[in-house]
Amino acid sequence: MQILPASILDLGPLRAIERACFDRDAWPLLDLMAVLTFPDVIRLKAVENGRMIGFVAGDTRDLGLSWIATIAVLPEYQNQGVGRALLEACEAKLTTPRVRLCLRTDNLSALRLYEKHGYERVDIWRAYYKDRADALVMEKMRGV
Numbered sequence: 001m002q003i004l005p006a007s008i009l010d011l012g013p014l015r016a017i018e019r020a021c022f023d024r025d026a027w028p029l030l031d032l033m034a035v036l037t038f039p040d041v042i043r044l045k046a047v048e049n050g051r052m053i054g055f056v057a058g059d060t061r062d063l064g065l066s067w068i069a070t071i072a073v074l075p076e077y078q079n080q081g082v083g084r085a086l087l088e089a090c091e092a093k094l095t096t097p098r099v100r101l102c103l104r105t106d107n108l109s110a111l112r113l114y115e116k117h118g119y120e121r122v123d124i125w126r127a128y129y130k131d132r133a134d135a136l137v138m139e140k141m142r143g144v
């Protein structure tokens, strides 16, 4: 498995990953195009045997604070360390001392991954998702 820079050429596979992973919370096409093209976004893909199996995007929005905007691994490749590799590669390219992300409060796979990587709960956004589920906001402080 390789972690490589992603580009607009990855739009098709990224849509497939989004649909497979997020169902109702999948990003619309325009958001996917934006994340693959906007300047200053870190976008990385996990590739196995020439197939894109995972994706992560991170961007810096405030002074000193970056966000992991999205991370996803195709279901058949989950729990094999791909998510961890994507998260670590993205964090390594972000230069801010703080990194944040948000997740559904019932997303235990993501919660475990983030807790293991030093993210701590800092906020809850009520009714953030389409089905009005709450979002947990987590933050990691780094010595960069």
Ligand SMILES: CC(C)(COP(=O)(O)OP(=O)(O)OC[C@H]1O[C@@H](n2cnc3c(N)ncnc32)[C@H](O)[C@@H]1OP(=O)(O)O)[C@@H](O)C(=O)NCCC(=O)NCCS
Pocket: 021, 022, 071, 072, 073, 074, 077, 078, 079, 080, 081, 082, 083, 084, 085, 102, 103, 104, 107, 108, 109, 110, 112, 113, 116
């Ligand atoms: C969250 C997600 C990206 C994690 O990717 P992954 O490739 O499955 O994660 P990894 O295999 O790298 O696992 C990382 C760690 O989390 C733990 N973990 C992952 N899934 C787990 C599960 N279902 N149950 C228990 N622990 C789990 C593993 O034990 C692993 O710990 P380790 O590093 O000590 O071995 C993936 O599950 C996914 O795409 N989910 C759907 C989309 C999503 O929810 N994205 C996050 C939105 S905020």
